[in-house]
Amino acid sequence: QSALTQPPSASGSPGQSVTISCTGTSSDVGGFNYVSWYQQPPGKAPKVMIYEVSKRPPGVPDRFSGSKSDNTASLTVSGLQAEDEADYYCSSYGGSNNLVFGGGTKLTVL
Amino acid sequence: EVQLVESGGGLVQPGRSLRLSCAASGFTSGDYAMHWVRQAPGKGLEWVSSISWNGGTIAYADSVKGRFTVSRDNAKNSLYLQMNSLRVEDTAFYYCAKDMHYSISGSEGIDYWGQGTLATVSS
Numbered sequence: 001q002s003a004l005t006q007p008p009s010a011s012g013s014p015g016q017s018v019t020i021s022c023t024g025t026s027s028d029v030g031g032f033n034y035v036s037w038y039q040q041p042p043g044k045a046p047k048v049m050i051y052e053v054s055k056r057p058p059g060v061p062d063r064f065s066g067s068k069s070d071n072t073a074s075l076t077v078s079g080l081q082a083e084d085e086a087d088y089y090c091s092s093y094g095g096s097n098n099l100v101f102g103g104g105t106k107l108t109v110l
Numbered sequence: 111e112v113q114l115v116e117s118g119g120g121l122v123q124p125g126r127s128l129r130l131s132c133a134a135s136g137f138t139s140g141d142y143a144m145h146w147v148r149q150a151p152g153k154g155l156e157w158v159s160s161i162s163w164n165g166g167t168i169a170y171a172d173s174v175k176g177r178f179t180v181s182r183d184n185a186k187n188s189l190y191l192q193m194n195s196l197r198v199e200d201t202a203f204y205y206c207a208k209d210m211h212y213s214i215s216g217s218e219g220i221d222y223w224g225q226g227t228l229a230t231v232s233s
Contacts, residue, residue, distance in 0.1 A: 048220060051221065097215055098171075
């Protein structure tokens, strides 16, 4: 049940694109297409932005996209906006009925 | 509208117990797996426990196994977490969360979260 690895911080200017990585193992990220990404503004509950690696729930802007290659998943935010500033967490099904989360990435819009 | 409302948090001494509840509305809770996820103040998210749609399959993080018990009452649209032998390191906001799938064997991910309830373990 080791946590997935995310960079602690990421940043970009308005209008730019930023990509956040999430590295696991073949037992979690690499073994299943059940990677999700959550956005958590300060003091608020998380909100799902991407599920099953690359699917967007209704209402989530298409500026948010997800992908996966081997044991690493990625979240890309295109056309950065001030409202995108938040903490972002990845999660994956970890096998054996477990869920595993990443340590979180603080996204700053410069 | 899907709503998840947690309750039962508070201040408790190490070694004591606390029972958290989560009231679900806006969906048929018995159709979906549910999770508890916690977040220590200023820290990241940590999975705590999961329960399948009918309570037939349950899983716990190693950090709480043997001390915490998850249960659900679908007739009351409610989820529970009984926390025993609490430790200082259990201090956190506890979130109730709904899965997109009925089973936890191949969880498709969480689509709704509650606002959380704070459990503080301190002497």
